[in-house]
Amino acid sequence: MNYLVFGDVHGNLPALENLLKNEKGVDAYINLGDVVNYGPWSNECVELISSLDNCINIKGNHEKYFIEKECNIENDIVQAFFRCNISSFSQNEKIKMYLKNYKLNGFNFIHNISGHKYIFNDTIVNIKDNTVLAHSHQQYIRYFNNHLIINPGSVGQNRDIINMSNYIIWNTETGEFKLKHLLFSIEILINELKIRKFPNSCIDYYKSKKILI
Secondary structure, three states, rough: EEEEEEEOOOOOOOHHHHHHHOOOOOOOEEEOOOOOOOOOOOHHHHHHHHHOOEEEEEEOHHHHHHHOOOOOOHHHHHHHHHHHHHHHOOOHHHOOOOOOOEOOEEEEEEEEOOOOOOOOOOOOOOOOOOEEEEOOOEEEEEEEEEOOOOOOOOOOOOOOOOOEEEEEEEEEEOOOOOEEEEEOOOEEEEEEEOOOOOOOOHHHHHHHHOOOO
16 A cells, blocks of 8 residues: 655645645545644645545644643744634644554654654654654655655645645555655745735744755
8 A cells, every 4th residue: 555644744835735636546644643733724735634535633732732721832933823823723623633652563653752842854853663753744765773764744834845745655565664755835825824814923934944946
């Protein structure tokens, strides 16, 4: 089977739609969480993912913030995004069903490993399983302590190139994890933030990031 493994959509509907359009031929999906917040389409992204057949959904920290209606990140821009998005969010029952983790073919799929703020491609980490995770928005495949650690990167908020979606295609027959990338228009998201009257700090966050033409 071919799995589309992705994470950190963060309310970016055009990026998610572009991904699903370009990878129509997959057999199943694994969503590693943080579908919501930042981008203005949290409801729509949750709804679109819930419409997919054979999709395993993992709960990220931003799903937890939305369920609890409280975000504990001490950052003014993050708090501004949270206030704007939580006020109109209506998909709590769906995201409450997301899993803490999921094990398949010797891999543990999880949003992040407890005890670590972020796990990057050079982070020293205590793991006991081959692990596929998200959260850092950094795409990589690495070995540590004889275990694989794999991160597909972010679909909707790549912090290196803001208009590039990163993800993975996992072939369970060959065992190959293939790192993949797609470009999309970030201007659609920026315009929607303006239409929905997000604060300038939120709009400037996306406008300040590097884009690839």
